[in-house]
Amino acid sequence: MAEGLVTRHDDGALCTLTLNRPDKLNSINNAMFVALDRHVRAIASAGAEIGCVVLRGAGRCFSAGHDLGDIATGEAQDFGFESRVIERLANLPQAVITAIHGHCYTGALELALAGDIILVSESARIADTHAKWALTPVWGMSQRLPRRVGFAKAREMMFTAKSYTGAEAAAMGLANACFADDRFADEVAAFANSILANSAFSIAGYKALMAETDAMPMTMALAHEVHNTKGVGPDMHERIARFSSRKA
Template sequence: MTVPELVLVEQIDTTCLITLNRAEARNALSRRLNQQLIAAVTNADSDPATAVVLLTGAGAAFCAGMDLKELAEHGFAGADRAENCIDRVAACRTPVIGLVDGPAVTGGLELALACDFLIASENARFADTHARVGIVPGGGLTARLTEAIGVRRARQMSGTGHYVDAGTAVEWGLVNEVVPSAALRDRGLAVAAGFAAADSATLTEVWELYDTVSRQETSHAIDREAGINKVWAAQAATLAESTKAVFEHGRTQNKDVR
């Protein structure tokens, strides 16, 4: 039996569309998906024919975060930041635009924040449930979420674990724009085509300037977060018990997210 690829790569002119392909698990980040995503982003970043990377998720979710069952049983291979797909996306020199349809939760929110900016569908939802699960963030969330929406709103998201809907996300500056779900792919390709019209050498320099500003604002905070995360040991039993509670919490907000 052929094992399906967990990351799909499609080259469309100068745009590389990378899709997390684990829809049955809401694209949760398993060790295997982590490895395949690192490889896909690395290849796209080194390809001179690629001007923009679009990152999205298959099915009805962008990414539900780390695979908690696998994490509880085996730990996550990406705990070493050099092997973490979130950090690899953040380090990509090629512009990365996240296309978010459905939930982007906890590690999935960190993955979305690692993109240069986000376009969301009307079905997009965002939440940070690290505190509910009992894990200190380790993917740069406390730095990048604060950079995106400000520290007070970041505190609210991390403290409550409540979902933020697409309308609130665009109002807060978490996403750049919201489009109908059926139009998300086409809108992403249209924005990417605008990048392709720019002079590539100039765009590279401009992007590096923006990256430098971002690094200066967040690098120390990201390093502090990673250090704390490495020494924060959550027991497997606690993780397993928390998993069900987190999923139940998400279901109760399915109809009224804010």
């Protein structure tokens, strides 16, 4: 069933989505996007019940990328739909963490770049191999990768199809942090919990403001922030009261 290609597990306000095609190294196909879309839409409507989303892969890796076998056999694709699913994931009001271990190639990297935060293990191997297969991107690589690492490094990745280690990904700013393999799951959980300790209202407000002002000149963006800020969240008084009680 398509639904089982992406699984969901909630632990309190933490939602973990797992690409679940381990026998195919979680290679991405249209059916996986259909399953992912259902979960993303449900999370978007969950409101404050979910404060952070972790996207990961089952088995040996995050994902080997778009299923080349399916492409070769003419699998039905809807690139517009698939691109919109990634956009919906990126635009969730909740913080989104992409947790990468093992392979993360090409289409998988395009999916990973939807994360607000990217965390990698030392075993991670990350590459954009579109040029290796005479392909061009349709899931956002040409836009999200340069915004993450800068145009010079993005061109290097795109033009050489070189694979980068987890440590190299962190050094270039592609990943926020790189962790040892044996600590990776615990470190991802700790990072997610550090986000969950803060106000989901504020995080959603940050994401909205950054999305709305992307590519605006600074003066316009500053004015937009003043006039479009979400202001005070419903949990402000409770949070200040807790802080004040600890000081007393």
